[in-house]
Amino acid sequence: MATPEITPAAADGRIDAGITRGEQPGPGVRRVLLRRVRVGVQLAQHHPLAEHQEVGTADAAGYPLRLPDRAANSVVHDQLAALFRDARPHPRFHTPAVAFDMSQRDLRDGITLAPAGEAAAEVQPDGLTWRPLRGAPGLTIHLVLPRERSPLHRRVLAVAEALAHELDWLSD
Numbered sequence: 001m002a003t004p005e006i007t008p009a010a011a012d013g014r015i016d017a018g019i020t021r022g023e024q025p026g027p028g029v030r031r032v033l034l035r036r037v038r039v040g041v042q043l044a045q046h047h048p049l050a051e052h053q054e055v056g057t058a059d060a061a062g063y064p065l066r067l068p069d070r071a072a073n074s075v076v077h078d079q080l081a082a083l084f085r086d087a088r089p090h091p092r093f094h095t096p097a098v099a100f101d102m103s104q105r106d107l108r109d110g111i112t113l114a115p116a117g118e119a120a121a122e123v124q125p126d127g128l129t130w131r132p133l134r135g136a137p138g139l140t141i142h143l144v145l146p147r148e149r150s151p152l153h154r155r156v157l158a159v160a161e162a163l164a165h166e167l168d169w170l171s172d
Helices: 003-011 057-061 074-082 105-109 151-166
Strands: 018-021 029-037 039-044 064-066 092-094 114-117 128-132 139-146
Touching (some): 003 018, 003 029, 003 139, 029 151
Antiparallel strands (some): 029 139
């Protein structure tokens, strides 16, 4: 299900629960913060910025930046674009024609960067790496439940909160 559809579907009962990146707006649901993730950039291991432990937004803005399609998740798209609002040089954003490419082919050129949460570092395709953006605010991941909860919803919430605690996702 596309991210913008999750909140309305949980609100009207078409789904029991959902998980969204970013706090997706909408009435009739309860959102529970599950995880905060640092924001960084995915890039080729041979990219000049890959040798840095952290990357500055101005440094990243000097290269083409791939953003996810705004229609697929406007909240995250806008959050990532906002990171570079005041950067000089002005960033050159583009959205790939293919919505999902597991090989991340466009990053292998050694030029293009992709702003992404740190979860991208956990499952890197060969030849790519992830570096945090210095001083960037984090992204959030939320459990979305209907405002009126059933025993099933309470159980899903309990398991999700236990997992977030066990994996230390909410520590600052």
